[in-house]
Amino acid sequence: MDAQRPPVAAAACAAPACAADTIVIIGAGQAGGWAAHTLRQEGWAGRIVLLGDEPHPPHERPPLSKAVLAGTAAPESTALFKPEAFAALNLDWRPGVRAQRIDRAARQVLLQDGSAIGYHRLILCTGGRARPLPVPVDAAVQVHLLRTIGDALALAPRLQPGRQLVVIGGGWVGLEVAATARSRGMAVTVVEAQGRLCERTVPRDVSEHLLALHQAQGTQVLLGAVVERVEAGAGAAVVHLADGRTLQADTVVAGIGLLPNDELAREAGLDCDGGVLVDDTCRTSDPHILAAGDVAVSFNPWAGRRLRLESWQNAQEQGMAAARSALGRLVSYQPLPWFWSDQYGMNLQIHGMPLPTHQAVLRGTPGSGSFLVCYLNGAVIEAALGPNAAKDLRFARRLIEQRKPIDPARLADPAIPMSRL
Ligand SMILES: Cc1cc2nc3c(=O)[nH]c(=O)nc-3n(C[C@H](O)[C@H](O)[C@H](O)COP(=O)(O)OP(=O)(O)OC[C@H]3O[C@@H](n4cnc5c(N)ncnc54)[C@H](O)[C@@H]3O)c2cc1C
Missing domain, CATH: 3.50.50.60 (FAD/NAD(P)-binding domain)
Known part of the structure; x- marks a missing residue:
């Protein structure tokens, strides 16, 4: 939840090399791109330096194993923003530039060429690499x-x-x-x-x-x-x-998983545990440094444990939340996870985190290719998934968010529309 407050006061910057007017984002992927966009949307008029070691502007990865790999979509179609909209953000975007080190005492980021960029706030969106x-x-x-x-x-x-x-x-x-x-x-x-x-x-x-x-x-x-x-x-x-x-x-x-790019954070002495630890305000153990996306580990109440959410939804929403938090807005980011996959025309979606302790309630017939499985804790749905069931899943998501008690027998009956539950 955000409260409308002005951006962090520039005068709050006391470290030697700190630039009071500069927010640095490391990683120009999905989380980094949305963080930059949100800073502008929220009224940050100062400098935004977006460092990305890839040559491309911020983009989404899901099409890379689907339409781009199949040759039915161009790589450029994955860009988060149209070129004009990206230019209008007025970023100091540095493609192909890698951040080498974070000097927390001086509040600056050191680059490969030996130069340094002071920051008022730093947002780590360094994602991960294929294992x-x-x-x-x-x-x-x-x-x-x-x-x-x-x-x-x-x-x-x-x-x-x-x-x-x-x-x-x-x-x-x-x-x-x-x-x-x-x-x-x-x-x-x-x-x-x-x-x-x-x-x-x-x-x-x-x-x-x-x-x-x-x-x-x-x-x-x-x-x-x-x-x-x-x-x-x-x-x-x-x-x-x-x-x-x-x-x-x-x-x-x-395709055997992801290694979080958390080396910069670890070398800078930030708390890490399989990724950079953040709280629900996206802050790391250094309040001037935030993290978002695939690299960030946080406690997720829906899972009941700390985890990294490797998903499109989390990259976008946590990137946005980190930007708001960097500006001093009140943020409590505790997302209900959402993930999807497309395979052979099947769209599978997962909302929430199915746990072994849940009671699974099937709705529909698996052989039909479209069905829903809801995961209940007592009478409350805590997770739901299913192939080719996007409409029902929208209702299931609402039931999860509302924590509304439900009769499992009615839930299992496809003759009763989800909207009536
Ligand atoms: C092939 C593929 C398919 C996917 N499909 C789905 C899907 O169907 N549904 C779904 O929900 N999710 C999917 N995902 C997951 C989703 O794309 C990721 O969760 C999301 O891209 C994470 O965004 P991010 O910004 O955290 O990380 P990234 O997109 O990885 O961006 C991090 C960027 O930081 C850069 N970087 C790292 N270190 C430095 C440094 N020191 N200096 C400068 N730059 C640095 C990296 O090179 C990278 O460009 C898919 C992922 C992949 C790879």
Whole structure:
């Protein structure tokens, strides 16, 4: 909740190199872009320095495993803002520039070229990077990762009909790459070390739905399969599994999670635990430094624990919240998580955090391709998910937010419209 207050007074800046009129944002991705936009919207007339080590203006990543990878959308279409709107923000945007170090005592950010930028407030939106495959890989083989526009553009031409793709990792990015490649006529094998797909983020019945979906499209899915090494082979590569099986591949992609870019924060002595720790005002352990997006770890009341939310929703909303907080507005950012994935025309959405302690109530028939699972704590829905059920999920989200007690039998009856619940 924000209260209308004027921006932080410039005179509050006392550190030696601090620039009272400057807010620095490190990371020009989705969170960084929205933070910059919000600072202007909230009336910050001072300098905004946006440092981004990528050459692109702030953009969204979801299309990189979908339309951009499929070649049906241009990379430029992922930009957060139209060029004129971006220019109108009047930012000191530094593309291709990496922040090297934060000097908290002097309140300045040091760049690779040795220069320094003083700040009044600093917002860390450094996101994360794709986790590299932690097994021996022959130097002649390229194992593709997918995080950036550059990664998508390098992988897209490899998705050729009739060729063999091995995707290592049956999480969201891996499954979306598999779906895109399969739709382009590749022979696809997904190798997942755990016993089910997306094990970390969805309950078992949803993993099974995803498995059935991919198998029905002709994708081979190997569960409980551990990759031991990748060697050069007759195609481009041979993927060796721990159980002795081998997979021939023209292209290999690893989608095995994200490493938070929290090194700058750790080196600066900020509290970190698998990412930069922030409170519900997006402040780190240094009140002059805030963090948002994939790099930020905060307590989420819906999950009942601290976590990083790696999602489009969180990057945008926490980026905005951090900007407001930097200006001294009252902020309490405790989002009800929302995540979606698109695979083979199926749109799966997850609202809230399904927990093992929840009672799952099914609404609809899984075989129909569109159904809802609501997760109840007593009579209250705390999470809901489902494929191709966007309309019902909007109502479910409202019920979650209102914490309204519900009769599970009525919830399970698709003859009763969600709007009547
Ligand atoms: C392929 C893909 C598909 C996805 N699909 C979905 C989806 O369908 N639904 C969904 O909800 N979410 C999806 N996500 C997740 C979502 O895109 C991310 O959660 C979001 O992009 C995070 O935004 P961010 O700004 O925190 O990080 P990023 O977008 O990673 O931005 C961080 C930026 O900071 C830069 N940086 C880091 N360190 C420095 C430094 N020292 N100096 C300067 N710059 C630095 C990085 O290079 C990067 O440009 C997807 C992600 C990927 C990769």
